[in-house]
Amino acid sequence: MIFSKKIMDASFYLIQFLNGIQYGFLLFLVAAGLTLVFGIMGIINLAHGSFYMIGAYLAFWLTNLTGNFLIGVALAIPVTIGIGYLVERTTFSRLYSRGHLHQVLLTYALILIFDELQLILWGNDFHGIDVPEFLSGAIQLTDILSYPTYRLFISAICIVLAFMMYWVIQKTKLGMMIRAGASNREMVQILGIDVQRLFAIIFSLGVALAALAGMLAAPVTSVYPGMGENILIISFVVAVIGGIGSIKGAFVGALLVGLVDIYGKTLFPELASILVYALMVVVLLWRPQGLFGTAA
Template identity: 75%
Template structure:
């Protein structure tokens, strides 16, 4: 194989890494920063994809679909936080696991009732439908490059909000010592409701953006759930930079794993996680506890 082949694969790897970060971004916020174990992350991703499919069908425009879908996702997040998650902050993680597992079942059932069991696709918006020729017979879809751009913007934006803004400061403080923040006069309940809703909206947003390059089908959320946790764990909880680097590493390792060690392709990401956890149990950018 010539050099151009490996360059295209490198592009694939980076692109896959971006997609992984996008998918894991909501989980980074909830699990990585706030410490909530949210197994329903994949369900919110699925809800986003179905919202994109449904609203694009109704409005005839993906952008309009995303614009209408995001408030719905925020609302879903808010309701879930108020009526379920908020009761469990003081409890053991196991309760969160049980609750969010139940949410998976509920959302799967709702999805079937609302949208049925068909496999759907979402058309790529006309202005991004083209592709750029790479080699003599392969070209690269512009929409994928667009996703990468969105992902970079999202990573920078999240990092800025968490590290530099007052809101980010409150989130970090609230996650590490809830009572103290409360006693300083900050409404922690409202803060956590807001952050949880944002986390859900991020997961849904990822589903919406990915819908045109993926397919929309029942159970699609489960496929992204585990890899999202792997991304956050490799990066180290509490670090957006970590999640970003973790996503990139998995992108590289699994893409080149597929090319160079095809028999091992499906375990590469997990092997990487095992190695990193042996070396740094707190993850690449996690703080030791």
């Protein structure tokens, strides 16, 4: 009897670990875009959460149009890259030389505009999205608990994306420019690299990452107005913990935040809402530049 109880406990921690890293992976996608844009372009993008929301709504809309979630997502990705490019060209590109206050004002205005557009286009209802047949099953874990296959699918996609990002940044010419831009923007410019184009690419990629996170999360969180705001704050926490501008930092930070959040919620429910922020405080006291950030 005692023995079986122990096994139960072990499986409890194991399943919570799965829950934690799955949440962390999603956070990573959002935070990666945020940290890239902040670290390389020096822009505080409060509208980043709106792109997460736009991704979720596009996935919902296109899934209903095409009748298949995966096709919906495949169609939505190029649309979000286009939106990112358009927003960068029309608004952000005019503010690079301005101070942070102007950027905060602009990106706050973008939040309001996107929220209003969302209301006009899709209304204020909440929507569920059905995942394709082969992902809608569940894997039996204990006698009464099963784990939805779709959540494993999210984790798998995120791992693939993380590797792709690592490869692009470490092994390609574009990655070289991004890394160079992160450490010394002026020097990159002097060396004749088209920074304008570079920025447009980085920004569009960041937007696409956030939107993709929204699309993947849509079936497990539902699609609803204001869904971008929650994720925005927690993504900033991840970016700050990991070190601004560091993709590796965003990855480690996201997993840390995911695990602390999930274990915190179930083991210390009274402290659940502050644990993540407490983690941030501890990390910043220890390393003010974040885990993988470079000291200013």
